[in-house]
Amino acid sequence: MPLINVIPGDKIPTAPFNVRLPVCRVPGWLLALWWLLRGLTRLTVLAVRYWWLTAPTVAAAWIRVRYGWPTLGAVVLVLTAVGVAWWRLHPSSWWRFGCYPLVGRWRRLWVYRRRWSSVMATCGLAMAFAGERYVPQLLAVRCDRFGDRVTVRMLPGQIPDDWGQAAERLAYAFRLRDGRAASAGRPDRVVLHFNRRDPLAATVAPLPVPEVPDLTGLALGVQEDGQLYQLRLAGSHVLIAGATNSGKGSVIWSLLRSLAGGIRSGLVEVWAFDPKGGMELAAGVPLFARFAYDDPDSMAGVLEEAVKRMRQRAARLRGVTRQHVPTADEPLLVLVVDELAALTAYITDRKVRDRIRESLGLLLSQGRAVGVHVIAALQDPRKDVLPFRDLFPTRIGLRMTEPEQADMVLGDGARDRGAVCDRIPETAPGVGYVVLDGRREPVRVRFSYLTDDDIRHLGREHRRLTPDTDESEVTR
Structure with missing residues (x-):
C-alpha cells in the first residue's frame, strides 16, 4: 500500500458529513395551547408581583359592575378624605407608611x-x-x-x-x-x-446643649438621610482632616458644644492646644481647663502632664475596672489639638518635636480605656506628617484637594465606597464623611456651624464652675 506524504501544517481534506436532524411535527392547536398557557402564567406572575396596581384595579372594576358608577365614586371620595385627614393629622406616619x-x-x-x-x-x-x-x-x-x-x-x-x-x-x-x-x-x-x-445643602444651626453629655452619642449635625448624626466619643479618638476653610472648626465646636453640659458640671475637662497662636480656639477659653498656644515647648510640657495623669489614673483603675466612668473627681479628659501637623512635623526643634510625638503616641495608644481622648485636626494627611493616624478609631474627612487624600485619612478604598472628599464644593463647609473603626461604609454628614457670637455665648453659659476657670491660670 503506497504511503501518502503529508507536509506538516497542511490540512488533510475531509469529506463533509450529511447530517439530518429528526423532525417532530406538532399540531397547530397544541402549539397554540402551549403559548396560551405560557402567556397566562406570565400574566399571573406579573399580577401577583404588581399587586399594588392590579388589586385596586380589580376592586374598582368589581364595584363598578356590581354597584355602578355612583358607588365607585363614593368609595373613591371616602378613601380620598381618609388620606387627606391622615396627612393633616399625622403627616410623619402618612409619608412613612402611606406615600x-x-x-x-x-x-x-x-x-x-x-x-x-x-x-x-x-x-x-x-x-x-x-x-x-x-x-x-x-x-x-x-x-x-x-x-x-x-x-x-x-x-x-x-x-x-x-x-x-x-x-x-x-x-x-x-x-x-x-x-x-x-x-x-x-x-x-x-x-x-x-x-x-441633597439634604446637606443648607447650613446646620447649633444644636441644643444637653444637661449631661451622652458620650455614646454626641449630637454633632445632620446626616445624609436627614436624621440627627450622633458620634460615639467613649473609647475613641477623633481625627479631623480637611483643606483650608473646609469646616474643621465646625466639627471641633460641635463636639465642644455637645460636651458643654459636662464641662460646666465638671464631668468633662478640656485641654486645648492651638499652635496658631490662639487664633482658632481663644474664643472658647472659659471652657478650657488648660489652654496651650504659641510656645511649642510649653505645649510639649502640657502633653507630658497629660501622659503623667493618664498613667496615674491607670494605676488607680488597675484591677478595679477596664473602662473609666467619668465623675467629678475623675473627669473625662479631652485633648483638643487644632493643627496637629504644626506639632508633629513643622517644629524646627527636633527635641521638642520628638517629645510631642512620644506623648501623643502614648496618649493615643493607652488613653481610651482610662478616659483620655484626643480630638485632632490637620490639613496635610501624609504619613510623614502624621505617623500614627491609624491610632484614631474615628476619622472625619472634610473637603480635600486630591482624590488620594480620602484613602489616606479614611482608609484604603474609602473613596471607592463613596467618600469623595475631593468633590465636596467650597460652598459647603462642614460637609464631610465619617468612618468608624470596624465599619467600612462612610457616613456623609454636615456638622453644625457656630458663629463667633455663638462660641462666646457658649463660653459664658457653660464655663467651668471651679477655680480652674480663672483666666490667669491659662497656660501660655
Missing part, C-alpha cells in the same frame, strides 16, 4: 426595572457564561424625601466594592445626583443609595 411605599414601588417599576438590564450591561455588572447572560436581581426600592435605597442580589463572584466602583455610573445612568454602595447585612446583597436632592 413613600407607593413612590418606591412606582420608581422601582418606572425608573429602575424599565432600564435595569441595559444599565447593568453598560456598567459592567452583568455577566455572560456558556451563552447565557446573567443580570443582578433588583429586589426592592425604598424611598424617602431625599433619595432611594435600592436592594440588589449580586451575582456569584461579586462583592460590594465592585458596586461601589460603579455607583457613580449607576447614578448617572438612572438620571440621579450621586450614588454609593453599602453592605446589606447578607453576603449576597448590596444596597445602593441614590440621592434625588
Whole structure:
C-alpha cells in the first residue's frame, strides 16, 4: 500500500458529513395551547408581583359592575378624605407608611426595572457564561424625601466594592445626583443609595446643649438621610482632616458644644492646644481647663502632664475596672489639638518635636480605656506628617484637594465606597464623611456651624464652675 506524504501544517481534506436532524411535527392547536398557557402564567406572575396596581384595579372594576358608577365614586371620595385627614393629622406616619411605599414601588417599576438590564450591561455588572447572560436581581426600592435605597442580589463572584466602583455610573445612568454602595447585612446583597436632592445643602444651626453629655452619642449635625448624626466619643479618638476653610472648626465646636453640659458640671475637662497662636480656639477659653498656644515647648510640657495623669489614673483603675466612668473627681479628659501637623512635623526643634510625638503616641495608644481622648485636626494627611493616624478609631474627612487624600485619612478604598472628599464644593463647609473603626461604609454628614457670637455665648453659659476657670491660670 503506497504511503501518502503529508507536509506538516497542511490540512488533510475531509469529506463533509450529511447530517439530518429528526423532525417532530406538532399540531397547530397544541402549539397554540402551549403559548396560551405560557402567556397566562406570565400574566399571573406579573399580577401577583404588581399587586399594588392590579388589586385596586380589580376592586374598582368589581364595584363598578356590581354597584355602578355612583358607588365607585363614593368609595373613591371616602378613601380620598381618609388620606387627606391622615396627612393633616399625622403627616410623619402618612409619608412613612402611606406615600413613600407607593413612590418606591412606582420608581422601582418606572425608573429602575424599565432600564435595569441595559444599565447593568453598560456598567459592567452583568455577566455572560456558556451563552447565557446573567443580570443582578433588583429586589426592592425604598424611598424617602431625599433619595432611594435600592436592594440588589449580586451575582456569584461579586462583592460590594465592585458596586461601589460603579455607583457613580449607576447614578448617572438612572438620571440621579450621586450614588454609593453599602453592605446589606447578607453576603449576597448590596444596597445602593441614590440621592434625588441633597439634604446637606443648607447650613446646620447649633444644636441644643444637653444637661449631661451622652458620650455614646454626641449630637454633632445632620446626616445624609436627614436624621440627627450622633458620634460615639467613649473609647475613641477623633481625627479631623480637611483643606483650608473646609469646616474643621465646625466639627471641633460641635463636639465642644455637645460636651458643654459636662464641662460646666465638671464631668468633662478640656485641654486645648492651638499652635496658631490662639487664633482658632481663644474664643472658647472659659471652657478650657488648660489652654496651650504659641510656645511649642510649653505645649510639649502640657502633653507630658497629660501622659503623667493618664498613667496615674491607670494605676488607680488597675484591677478595679477596664473602662473609666467619668465623675467629678475623675473627669473625662479631652485633648483638643487644632493643627496637629504644626506639632508633629513643622517644629524646627527636633527635641521638642520628638517629645510631642512620644506623648501623643502614648496618649493615643493607652488613653481610651482610662478616659483620655484626643480630638485632632490637620490639613496635610501624609504619613510623614502624621505617623500614627491609624491610632484614631474615628476619622472625619472634610473637603480635600486630591482624590488620594480620602484613602489616606479614611482608609484604603474609602473613596471607592463613596467618600469623595475631593468633590465636596467650597460652598459647603462642614460637609464631610465619617468612618468608624470596624465599619467600612462612610457616613456623609454636615456638622453644625457656630458663629463667633455663638462660641462666646457658649463660653459664658457653660464655663467651668471651679477655680480652674480663672483666666490667669491659662497656660501660655
